[in-house]
Amino acid sequence: WMGWRIATYGNVSYTDxxxxxxxxxxxxxxxxxxxxxxxxxxxxxxxxxxxxxIQVEESLHSPMYLLISLLSAVGLCSTNAIMPQMLLAFLxxxxxxxxxxxxAQMFFIYLMIGMDSSVLLMMALDRYVAxxxxxxxxxxxxxxxxxxxxxxALIRGISVVCPMVVLASRLPFCQSNVIQxxxxxxIALVSLACSSTSRNSILGMVVGAVILLFDTVCxxxxxxxxxxxxxxxxxxxxxRKAFHTCSTQLLVMFFMYSSFLSSSxxxxxxxxxxxxxxxxxxxxxxxxPSTVNPIIYGMxxxxxxxxxxxxxxxxxxxxxxxxxxxxxxxxxx
Numbered sequence: 001w002m003g004w005r006i007a008t009y010g011n012v013s014y015t016d017x018x019x020x021x022x023x024x025x026x027x028x029x030x031x032x033x034x035x036x037x038x039x040x041x042x043x044x045x046x047x048x049x050x051x052x053x054i055q056v057e058e059s060l061h062s063p064m065y066l067l068i069s070l071l072s073a074v075g076l077c078s079t080n081a082i083m084p085q086m087l088l089a090f091l092x093x094x095x096x097x098x099x100x101x102x103x104a105q106m107f108f109i110y111l112m113i114g115m116d117s118s119v120l121l122m123m124a125l126d127r128y129v130a131x132x133x134x135x136x137x138x139x140x141x142x143x144x145x146x147x148x149x150x151x152x153a154l155i156r157g158i159s160v161v162c163p164m165v166v167l168a169s170r171l172p173f174c175q176s177n178v179i180q181x182x183x184x185x186x187i188a189l190v191s192l193a194c195s196s197t198s199r200n201s202i203l204g205m206v207v208g209a210v211i212l213l214f215d216t217v218c219x220x221x222x223x224x225x226x227x228x229x230x231x232x233x234x235x236x237x238x239x240r241k242a243f244h245t246c247s248t249q250l251l252v253m254f255f256m257y258s259s260f261l262s263s264s265x266x267x268x269x270x271x272x273x274x275x276x277x278x279x280x281x282x283x284x285x286x287x288x289p290s291t292v293n294p295i296i297y298g299m300x301x302x303x304x305x306x307x308x309x310x311x312x313x314x315x316x317x318x319x320x321x322x323x324x325x326x327x328x329x330x331x332x333x
Contacts, residue, residue: 014177017097017098017102017178018177020179022279026093030090033087040079043076043083046072047073048072049298049308050068053304060304063126065303066143067122067126075112078109079291082109082287086182089182102189103165106168106189110207111158114156118215120219129141132229160210164200167200173189181278219249226246230243248296
């Protein structure tokens with residue numbers, strides 16, 4: 001029943017694979033369905049709530065909130081590229097996926113990671129302009145610029161991820177058709193190849209450096225300038241709001257980047273680490289950031305939190321809700 005093809009030099013190369021996430025806990029897969037389904041449910045509800053709240057409230061149509069909405073949309077896409085198939089595998093012990101399907105999932109996983117990083121970079125740029133150049137904020141951070149930056153981020157993501165996927169598609173997979181993972185991660189699939197994968201490993205590290213290293217340096221440079229400017233602000237309340245912005249953004253950035261790097265380092269540590277530990281770390285960087293981000297922004301952003309609570313209470317707008325300042329240099333997270 002398993003698919004295969006004949007490689008150019010005569011070896012059998014599998015074209016169907018079995019995703020065997022948490023192989024050491026196979027008998028507990030039906031039980032694992034429960035926490036992962038709850039995680040998926042929280043992810044979808046939290047992201048959809050943030051997106052809906054920002055879209056229906058005209059007062060939240062400023063660049064910063066639109067970027068938060070974009071970050072939630074990216075989180076939804078990344079989660080839906082992984083979780084439905086993973087949950088079905090837990091329930092029915094059927095994690096079968098074709099090679100094209102596996103490559104497609106790999107493409108969307110890393111494209112969304114790149115988009116996550118790009119949106120965080122755009123948010124850092126927005127806060128830099130709002131705090132360091134407040135008088136020019138409305139002229140610089142226009143919706144047209146946001147659309148151009150989003151398109152540029154999408155083009156960059158496709159440009160760096162496509163070569164990695166294409167190179168992986170050309171490998172002969174004759175060692176096994178069992179992927180010891182719940183998703184088609186690059187390293188998990190490439191490890192099944194029966195030819196040299198040095199180019200794949202180098203390209204994977206280059207992609208990580210292009211996306212993460214470049215964005216991290218730019219984001220840290222932006223927030224360094226923000227902190228320097230905030231220290232010169234006379235008003236204590238505005239200074240606290242500026243630092244609140246930095247702490248929120250840096251918390252999200254640190255959680256995302258550190259989980260990605262820790263997973264990559266552990267994968268390259270080899271057999272010294274249990275496979276289920278690899279999978280757990282992958283869960284952290286693939287699933288948790290997209291779940292935690294809307295909760296962080298929802299709890300730490302007064303305007304979003306007020307409107308969500310107001311929706312749940314089914315009460316009309318109060319006078320205080322309508323008098324929320326929209327000045328970009330003041331209405332910071």
